[in-house]
Amino acid sequence: MNIQEIQLKSRPEGMPTADNFVLAKGSISPIKQGEFLVKNLWMSVDPYMRGRMIDRKSYIAPFQIGKVLEGGAIGEVIESLNPAFSIGSKVSSMLGWRSHFVSDGAEITILPNTPISESHFLGVLGMPGMTAWTGLNRIAQLTAGETLFVSAASGAVGSVVAQIGKLMGARVVASVGSDEKAQYLTSLGVDAVINYKTCGDLDAALGHAAPEGIDVYFENVGGEHLSAALNHMKDHGRIAVCGMIAQYNDTAPTPGPSNLAQIIIKKLKIEGFIVFEHWDHYPQFAAQMGQWLAEGKVQAEQTIYEGLENAPDAFIGLFEGKNRGKMVVKLA
Amino acid sequence: MNIQEIQLKSRPEGMPTADNFVLAKGSISPIKQGEFLVKNLWMSVDPYMRGRMIDRKSYIAPFQIGKVLEGGAIGEVIESLNPAFSIGSKVSSMLGWRSHFVSDGAEITILPNTPISESHFLGVLGMPGMTAWTGLNRIAQLTAGETLFVSAASGAVGSVVAQIGKLMGARVVASVGSDEKAQYLTSLGVDAVINYKTCGDLDAALGHAAPEGIDVYFENVGGEHLSAALNHMKDHGRIAVCGMIAQYNDTAPTPGPSNLAQIIIKKLKIEGFIVFEHWDHYPQFAAQMGQWLAEGKVQAEQTIYEGLENAPDAFIGLFEGKNRGKMVVKLA
Known part of the structure; x- marks a missing residue:
């Protein structure tokens, strides 16, 4: 099927510009046994991604020119040949900046059923x-x-x-x-x-x-x-x-x-x-934060850009102070 | 009796110079019951003293212009009306930059009898x-x-x-x-x-x-x-x-x-x-360091200036790289 993704076209010098990004069309093969297809609903833009656009040794590998970018995303399973990931499941991944992806489940987390919008798993609960x-x-x-x-x-x-x-x-x-x-x-x-x-x-x-x-x-x-x-x-x-x-x-x-x-x-x-490096403490955090949210003690503000094509603008906006709370991109 | 001391004449601007210091003569009264008189044998010059010459809030009060400087010193009790500090005792104090002082024993430490030169209590053992x-x-x-x-x-x-x-x-x-x-x-x-x-x-x-x-x-x-x-x-x-x-x-x-x-x-x-702030661990340190010194495992190098009048030169020399190991001034 046909998909869309944002690739790194060139490494930013100074403030990133729209020219550093390109919206590309691609295709993915039909899923095989054990795999499933995810349609991304939300993706995250975060300041740390700027560091990954520099070609240097750091705690996380640099993005590669001509390759799709990566980052936090929330999606929905729309086809599945993996019984652990049933159709309709909402999942969290590091495979943002794209409309769809196929996975065998590695490094994919199924979101719990909560009354909280799933986009908050990119922000206050993420x-x-x-x-x-x-x-x-x-x-x-x-x-x-x-x-x-x-x-x-x-x-x-x-x-x-x-x-x-x-x-x-x-x-x-x-x-x-x-x-x-x-x-x-x-x-x-x-x-x-x-x-x-x-x-x-x-x-x-x-x-x-x-x-x-x-x-x-x-x-x-x-x-x-x-x-x-x-x-x-x-x-x-x-x-x-x-x-x-x-x-x-x-x-x-x-x-x-x-x-x-x-x-x-x-x-x-x-x-x-x-x-x-502290992710083993996530359950402890999530329990506490879930309670605070349920009790109305934490406000989960978001700034939402719509459409994958606007993800670069959302990202650039982080450095222009355009967000209040979490900056996210709504994909579908 | 007549004594000598080094006073801060003016606050250094940039590198300290001899003009920032003055050798002054003074006198101290005869000791009273509970007091003793110490003749300083060695005094310490240390880089941290430069900070005390600035008039600012810090972890230790600034030196005052026209007043005697302070710092680590090793001396010998030469008169005593305090049974805890007998004549001939070697003592450590923060009352350096002067030839003699009178004390009631507050914040004065009697040095242990060791074969190590007492000057090392200003350096490797201090x-x-x-x-x-x-x-x-x-x-x-x-x-x-x-x-x-x-x-x-x-x-x-x-x-x-x-x-x-x-x-x-x-x-x-x-x-x-x-x-x-x-x-x-x-x-x-x-x-x-x-x-x-x-x-x-x-x-x-x-x-x-x-x-x-x-x-x-x-x-x-x-x-x-x-x-x-x-x-x-x-x-x-x-x-x-x-x-x-x-x-x-x-x-x-x-x-x-x-x-x-x-x-x-x-x-x-x-x-x-x-x-x-860590001085409660001094006994543990001293036991370990005393053993290392006795076993010849630590070399206790010193650079020695002679005479109270040369203490400012010794101090300035710290910032000119003139010392190898501990810079000390031999007073007597």
């Missing part, structure tokens, strides 16, 4: 939500009464960090890039919000928002945000380093903060993490 | 040695078979880090600033030495010296050393941040490394520490 939970619980070990600072706080990860932070009993300070996003964060119940684009001096604004200092910084941005956080960390503060989106599109090396000596002065602990 | 041991054991948790990189490796801390690293079964790569120091490190048994001043490209030299990557980096320098280490850390590597001497005399902010995203890519753990 990789971004699990990233937020892992960074706070397993890396930074946030405790009640502490002050948490989170950057890129309106994003898929940040917005969940802010909400889990509140649920864990922390005072939460959030940084975002627009007044509209600031209002969104306020609606989520955070204690102080900084619009880093209009606040003037981020360092001073953070000092004002966290006058007694920061116990935990959930780092999504890097650069000026890291520098300001270092200045306002408390002694023995912890920094969970999830991302540095400010640098993902840099074409030349951008110097780091000049105040790294704060690491010594304040005896800070800084730890980078990749959520996939 | 704060620098304990710093090396703490960073490797309690912060980075180095294990046998791992690769350890240490910068400023000929210094009071670095030379002990290199030796403990070998005793713990690690492969040790050391960075120093002269060929003579490189020979010294080779004599200590390290596996590879880099002279960062002559190697050309430090990053390439480190890659050559540690082709399979670094498990633990003991950070004493900052700047280019940190950048190179980040590039060559293994996944899940640990960086124990003890000092950043390259920046202590900066008069303007020096940008940090541009490759901090390696913290995420390699899931690194970076931790700053101050040895004083």
Whole structure:
């Protein structure tokens, strides 16, 4: 049958553009015994994918030019010769950026039956939500009464960090890039919000928002945000380093903060993490998050683009601050 | 009686100079009941003292202009009205930079009787040695078979880090600033030495010296050393941040490394520490180090300046790379 997929046409230099992507037509063979056919319903675009567009050694292999891209997706089984994957099953895979795929079941997860829209398994119940939970619980070990600072706080990860932070009993300070996003964060119940684009001096604004200092910084941005956080960390503060989106599109090396000596002065602990290494804790996370969602304690905001052909725009939009909550693409 | 002391005359801007210090004469009153008089025999100069010359909030109060400096010292009790501190006792204090002092015993430690020169309680058996041991054991948790990189490796801390690293079964790569120091490190048994001043490209030299990557980096320098280490850390590597001497005399902010995203890519753990917070483990350290010294397994190198009046030169010499091993001043 005929399918559609988005391929990497060229490696972006700096900010990705539409020219770096191509919508290609292809075909897939009829399924064989043990296989099944999935029609993708939703696919995820995430900042980490920018790193995979660079040809370098990292924790995950780089995308190849002329090949289909990959990423989280939710689909429905529409043909099956595998009894474990019956027609109508909703499945989660890392085979996004395409309309259909054939699988033998390897690395495919059947979604549970829940009243929650299956698209949230790409967001608050998926990789971004699990990233937020892992960074706070397993890396930074946030405790009640502490002050948490989170950057890129309106994003898929940040917005969940802010909400889990509140649920864990922390005072939460959030940084975002627009007044509209600031209002969104306020609606989520955070204690102080900084619009880093209009606040003037981020360092001073953070000092004002966290006058007694920061116990935990959930780092999504890097650069000026890291520098300001270092200045306002408390002694023995912890920094969970999830991302540095400010640098993902840099074409030349951008110097780091000049105040790294704060690491010594304040005896800070800084730890980078990749959520996939913590995936054995997913059931624990999912049970907790499922309960929070059922109780209405976590808001699962999404920004939805429609159509596979608009997936590149959705991806580029991540770096233009166009999403509030999780950015997803609805395929069918 | 008349005494001599070194006072801070002015706060250094950039590299300290002799003009920042003044040798002053003073007097102290006769001892009262419960007190004793100590004649200092040795005093320590250490890089961390540069930080105390800046008027800022830190883990230790800044030095005050016109007041005597402070730091580790070893002295002998020469008068006593305190039965716990008998005449002839050797004592360790934080009351260096002066010829004599009177004490009631608070924060004064009587040294054990050992065949080891008492000056080593300022070095390999004192704060620098304990710093090396703490960073490797309690912060980075180095294990046998791992690769350890240490910068400023000929210094009071670095030379002990290199030796403990070998005793713990690690492969040790050391960075120093002269060929003579490189020979010294080779004599200590390290596996590879880099002279960062002559190697050309430090990053390439480190890659050559540690082709399979670094498990633990003991950070004493900052700047280019940190950048190179980040590039060559293994996944899940640990960086124990003890000092950043390259920046202590900066008069303007020096940008940090541009490759901090390696913290995420390699899931690194970076931790700053101050040895004083770990002092409850001193007995464990001292027992181990005392044994190593007795067995000739650790070499306790010293660079000795003579006379209190030369203490400022000794201190300035730390930043000019004039010491090999521990820099101490012999007072009497």
